[in-house]
Amino acid sequence: MAYGDSLGGYFSDTNGGSWAIVGGSTNKIYGTGSVNFVQNHPKEQDKVIVYAVPEGDEVATYTRGSAKLVDGEARIPLGETFKWVTNPDIGLTAHLTPVGEACVLYVAETSTSELLVKGGTSCSQGARFNYIVYGLRIGFEDTTVVQKKTQEARIPSMADHRKAIAEHPELAQYTALSRYAAMQGSSREAVRRNMNAAAALLWSIEEFDPAAHKIETLEIMK
Known part of the structure; x- marks a missing residue:
């Protein structure tokens, strides 16, 4: 403890x-x-x-599921606990994805307990869809995203990951870089060479280098 x-x-x-x-x-x-x-x-x-x-x-909450229209609409009760942890007044957003057919759906009403979805004229009466509702955790509305620095917060060293790929090159295919490169029909090396904005952002934040940096003692611990 x-x-x-x-x-x-x-x-x-x-x-x-x-x-x-x-x-x-x-x-x-x-x-x-x-x-x-x-x-x-x-x-x-x-x-x-x-x-x-x-x-x-933000400190977010979410609930998701699948439903279908009945006579052109679906009134969906959300997860029972969602309303107990989510701000009912601000921060609610809902996302809809038709399943099995092209269909224009729209959110008619949203609350922390219920989602009302309606279909346009392009939808069949029983059109199926997936939904996800995001909310803001109650009580965490004013958590500060930008705060005063109390110690260095560099990006942790990626040396272990680079070493793992060097020793086992087949693992590289499962990284986010490789996945996004494949989406672009390119190679990870080609995508990395073109990530100039990312390189500039990384340089301004810094990646931790044990040869040049040291872990500082947190001021509150002194």
């Missing part, structure tokens, strides 16, 4: 440069790396799958 009057725990990787505060202020986890889950690869016993959670400029 770890606890304190300012934060629950502080962890850092002196080689990779990532750090995390656990149980500090309004945050469960606050740090420079990503939040991931890992599971065994279902077909290759010597590998695992590592997924990362999506991250945005």
Whole structure:
């Protein structure tokens, strides 16, 4: 068990440069790396799958599902718990995707408990669709996205990933860079050479280099 009057725990990787505060202020986890889950690869016993959670400029909630029109509309009760954690007044957005046929759908009403979808003249009376509703977590409306710096927050070192690809080149095909390159009908090397804006942004933020940088002591821990 770890606890304190300012934060629950502080962890850092002196080689990779990532750090995390656990149980500090309004945050469960606050740090420079990503939040991931890992599971065994279902077909290759010597590998695992590592997924990362999506991250945005707000503390978001969501619920999703599938439905169909009945007489041109669908009144969908959303997940029972969604209304208990989501601001009912601001931040609600809904997204619709027709399934099986071209169809113009629109959101007639949205709340934290119900979604009303209607179909245009292009839709059959029983048109099917998928939906997702995003909301803003109640109580987190004023969390500050830009904050005063208390310590360096560089991008963690990617050395481990570069080493893994160098030692096992077949792993490169599963990276985001390779996936987006394939969408463009290009190679990862060609796409990387053209990422000038990305390179400039990365340079301005900095990637942690253990030879040049060091993990600083968090001011609150001194």
